[in-house]
Amino acid sequence: MGKVKQILIMIFIVLAVSGASNVDQLHKWRKSMSSGASSSSGVSRVGSSVIFQLYGNVYPNGFYFVQVFVGHPPRPYFLDPDTGSDLTWLQCDAPCVHCTKGFHPLYRPTNDLVVCRDPLCASLHSSDYRCDDNPEQCDYMVEYADGGSSLGVLVNDLFTLNLTSGVRIFPRLTLGCGYDQLPGVSDHPLDGVLGLGKGKSSIVSQLSDQRVVKNVVGQCLSGKGGYLFLGEDVYDSSRITWTPMSRDHTKHYAAGSAEFFFDGKSTGIKNLNVIFDSGSSYTYFNSQIYHSLISSVS
Template identity: 75%
Template sequence: MDMYLGYPPMPYFLDPDTGSDLTWLQCDAPCVRCTTVSSVPIVLQHVSSFRTVGFHPLYRPSNDLVVCRDPLCASLHSSDYKCETPEQCDYEVEYADGGSSLGVLVNDFFTLNLTTGVRMSPRLTIGCGYDQLPGASDHPLDGVFGLGRGKSSIVSQLRDQGVVKNIIGHCIGGQGGFLFLGEDVYDPSRITWTPMSRDHTKHYAAGSAELRFGGRSTGFKNLDVIFDSGSSYTYFTSQIYHALLTLIHKELSWKSLKEATDDHTLPFCWRGKKPFKSTRDVRKYFKSLAFSFSSGWRSKSQFEIPPEGYLIISSKGNACLGILNGTDVGLNNVNMIGDISMQDKLLVYDNEKQSIGWAAANCEQYPRSSSI
């Protein structure tokens, strides 16, 4: 997604991440390890089209450093953290895919366009990164747009300034998408809702889920599931992952697909009689997955993941499983829905009502409202 920062405003391409709080950009400053974003054209994504705005310089921060005693700085550190440099706030964030960013906090202007046509530029706190380590799913981006539940996230800062309510929504499609902050973008009555889990205060998670495959229970119940738009793939615990593989292999045993052991795009790929062009071509071979949540005020709230939501087509034309073993990457007992499984869905994270909602949607059509 594109964001305009600084004065005068400059465009930067950020990865929207509901799994982390801090927004940061690689800075035009002496750095230890820098990615090569300045040699890559920014692509601004607006609903159903992409446009290239050409090569761009690295983010040049303001001189407004956040001091170490600032509450936002404290929210990024443990209670026993000691300020080595009182006049600035150092930060370090690490991600599940092995990526990380190290830098200092600064204040700068964010240019936000309301759907009413009004433009505003609140001053917000972000990270100026000077030491970046790319993760396994690295893309040539300027940084991360943190949308988590913590105090340092952009929506939390905007809420504290009275700009919007603490509500986030996004819609990811094959040819575009949109993200909004605040309310009035959607009809709540058309959204399927489930309560946020009280056991995961730092992540958007829902609990008491049952995993279903092809409409039938897999036997895995009372699961906590994290929704993380910053994760390219979906992750299951080792036990559930291997059980799912068994079900898929059993389902494919009498079909024409064969395992493509020479395709290392992802751990498991299958080839057909001829190369596949899109995930629509393999839908008939695979069954849908679903998480069925006990939502409290309703009997069940079902989050369905069709084959297109857990498969990708490799460069060799094979169908590869976009669900990975989370235990192998240190996620331990966490099940995580990544953006591969959020395709063509409107996801809403309502921090005001502590609820997560979803609905099938055309993500190439931006809704009209008074939110950001």
């Protein structure tokens, strides 16, 4: 087994008042990128970052999304950036058995199927998963905490990405072609999910393995959108406080144990496991914290 990679995550919660300046800065970056050089290679100097503009808000929309270009020629799709899951998938015309309402026409997959014995396929299944039935393709099923799910097959396709170095690249990445979706209770009219988790199949892990960016994901959120970046060279380090992610959590981003305070005072509830999940619209408490909060309020 290889050395475990250190993964850091930065989550910025920015008030709407300061959000405008961040979005203005993003527009400057995007303007400089639009005239940048192109490269057909998915490999770039590690040190650049990939930036996506974030659209949406917490209220009233209740979700954020990014625009990602996939395929050749590249077509736009609106995806839910989710640090709580690994797999990136698009609603797919394979044909589609059940698809929810999205912004764009269904993704038409390439013929570049991922075989069942591919390491990325193995990362989505338990160790006793067998490839006897369909060795030439990798079937997947992902389920989410809100009851939603996606069933499909893995494919490889080109992504169009802009780097902060001014270069536009077209790495071939693995994604899910989802032909059977069930909406969850917090369903949003998007084309799919951008998986940003810690697993091998996540976009940030794939780009890191191809030495495009370092294994860092960050989000700047405001009431008017914000931006998402993969890599670490887009911030002013003097204004950032870094918190290493706990290695005890192999699947989720977590900063270690936490203590619950109410009105600036400790409730006595300690050693809590807290995970960062950008794909969730809500903050969830376990029953112990919930009852403590209700008692404190009443």
